[in-house]
Amino acid sequence: MIENRVFDELQVGDTASVSRTLAQEDIELFALVSGDVNPAHMDADYAATDLFQRVIAHGMWGGGLISAVLGTELPGPGAIYLSQSLRFTRPVCLGDTITASATVIEKRAHHNVLLDCRCVNQNGEEVISGQAEVKAPTEKVRRPRITLPEVRLRDHDGYRKLMEMTSNGAPEPTAVAHPCSRAALLAAIEAAEANLIAPILVGPEGKIRKAAEDAGKDISTYRVVSADHSHDAAAKAVALVRSGEARLLMKGSLHTDELMAAVVPSATGLRTERRISHAYVMDVPEHPTPLIITDAAINIMPSLDEKADIIRNAIDLAHVIGIGEPKVAILSAVETVNPTISSTLDAAALCKMADRGQISGGLLDGPLAFDNAINEAAAKEKGIVSPVAGHAEILVVPNLEAGNMLAKQLTFLGGADAAGIVLGARVPIILTSRADSLRTRLASCAVAVLMTRAATKAAPGLAAVQA
Structure with missing residues (x-):
């Protein structure tokens, strides 16, 4: 009392x-x-x-x-x-x-x-x-004496290392497709002000200048490439990359599928022999390392071959952000192979492909449920003996729905940040959202910059992706 x-x-x-x-x-x-x-x-x-x-x-x-x-x-x-x-x-x-x-x-x-x-x-x-x-x-x-709530401070600055890794070097020329909203233009300019990119603004010039006015930003020092509409902006932005004038591609205020429609054609796009995939680099409070979640935005129901490329892309990404031998968990609802759950069969096949050298650069295990992939105690409770279980750094989801829900649950319930990037094309593609914080937008750009610089240096595993 x-x-x-x-x-x-x-x-x-x-x-x-x-x-x-x-x-x-x-x-x-x-x-x-x-x-x-x-x-x-x-x-x-x-x-x-x-x-x-x-x-x-x-x-x-x-x-x-x-x-x-x-x-x-x-x-x-x-x-x-x-x-x-x-x-x-x-x-x-x-x-x-x-x-x-x-x-x-x-x-x-x-x-x-x-x-x-x-x-x-x-x-x-x-x-x-x-x-x-x-x-x-x-x-x-x-x-009665009031019981104070438990207050826990969370270290939520996992992207600092990414920014530090990009501190040396010139900003990368980046084609920004249709930056015609305040948020989209700000994302590009903030990355430029952080010395990450040198934006080339591609879209209807009047709309771009109106967005700059709304954002209170001076764009007189940036190159503007006029386009008739969002589809035309996507095509011209991709063309800038193909010509070598830009080394990165960044999504503006157009739909992701509009941008990707310009990326995927073999003759005019940015396709390589790899399957194009999406990855989130998640900064989760209190989690000791970044979590890479893939694929949550592009491949709806990937096949076994497509999952193999999704994993290869994610492993390359992990190498670039400083994870030498990433631990790859192939997720399902259970941690045992069940013939009625196709994702468990894919997981088993992918692990055997890794054993035979068809997937390299990381440690694979699966199927694993989410809890025993990231929590060591949960893995021990299930009797799982594996260097990956409880320590996963890459989470490979069975389909886009699962990846999207997992990433958004971590973001909106767990306070995580999600930096998005598209992999497997000739150049990294930066995806940002209006809901992203400045820290997340800059992290997305930083990851892309690291990827393209690594490709320039012919880092192992990256040449095939971005050649």
């Missing part, structure tokens, strides 16, 4: 205290709540400095502990803060346990109370001292 002490109950000398240990999470939570990202607070380079210790521990944290004593213990609920003065006498370090106490030293008119405030560390050393004046409650309050 939480119970206050009304003015008439208070006596000079009454005291109360709370104790808490300063953790890194306390600092990060304060930064989230306050917006205070002063490097002296957040940068590890400051961690050993007196500035870091004093500003963090004294300014926001120690004062907060004193406030907790006054608001929950003495006088407790109903107390109104009037003033406070604090003197910081000793630094507080991460890991220190601080006890904050308040002692009544004077009762004043109008139910005002003056309290001596003090914080000491685990060694009994005083770190904060001062006084606070509050208006004490006059009505008794006694009720």
